[in-house]
Amino acid sequence: MNPEVFVFNSKLDGDFLRSIYEDDKEHAEMVFEKFLKTIRVQMNEIEESYTGGDTEIFRRQIHKLKPVLSFVGLTGLTNKAAIIEDKCKEAAATNYLKDLYIGFKNELTEMIPVIEDDLIKLKA
């Protein structure tokens, strides 16, 4: 995956993606595909744990997703996940993290089509 040949969507962290995939386009394609296959299920699980109210269960779900977001270039969302994870330790219940979580969830939802587009380009 020569960076001169493949250019990731500018909404994704291209520098970071190049550092992890280098010239391995097939690897990037495989990870983007796996991410898209599982992300909705993971988001549902996170939503359920948020609704359940237990901050520790919610924190674990966020923690699990956190590095995966960077694997598809969503490094900003990895940082936001880290903030939510930290705040979980102080919050009495998940609804204290409502603004952070809703912002995170909306941004992630908006980015899914971007990743879908790049997967199509990676496969081309």
Added chain:
Amino acid sequence: MKLTSIIVDDEPISRSFLERYCEKIGSVTVAGSFPDSETALQFLQKNEIDVLFLDVEMPGDSGFQLLDKLVVMPKVILTTSKTEYAYDAFQYNVTDYLKKPFSYVRFQESVSKAFESLDDKKDAVKVDKKEDVFIKSDGKLTRLNYEDILYIESVGDYVKYCTPDKKYITHSTLKAVEEKMNNQQFMKVHRSFIVNLRKISNIQEYTLLIGSSLIPISKLLKTEVMGRLNLAV
């Protein structure tokens, strides 16, 4: 030379990421990929590996809890998205700490570290290539393979070589045995005992278990014993 490794991480994409990196680097074979500590432990009880790529936070036992259960420690490369485990990592004497997500270059550095630390160990082993010993017992000289010796116990003016099948008593001292069997595999753990480190099943406080024998560990030697097994005290 290739390193044999396993990957332990509850997150499937993280596992496949490492598998791909190992394939790409070419010098690391992945013998198994496990979603939790429990299944990894089952594998490690039956198989020997060089490198353990280990996540910390997982459902069930954490990565550190898995390390607590290992008697013989491979080189450990922690793969976690948190930096707050650095102190524990130091305590467990891990080879490297990869903060997820990490680049391929960073992964290469980590594998190099594992090779370097294994080379150190290999150099130490090269000093003592001897793998058996002749002992005079019952009026004859008997060859005992190091691998068959569980432990050696001092009994007055005699020493007792214990193997799974038989005990051989010979006129000697533990000090003489220690000098004769200058081997990485053996270690004096108490004034009356030299043990085969590879035969230890478990350690509890100041006692270790080999076969069905409980062997005391001297308080003065405990740190050294744990160090030889790559375990933190």
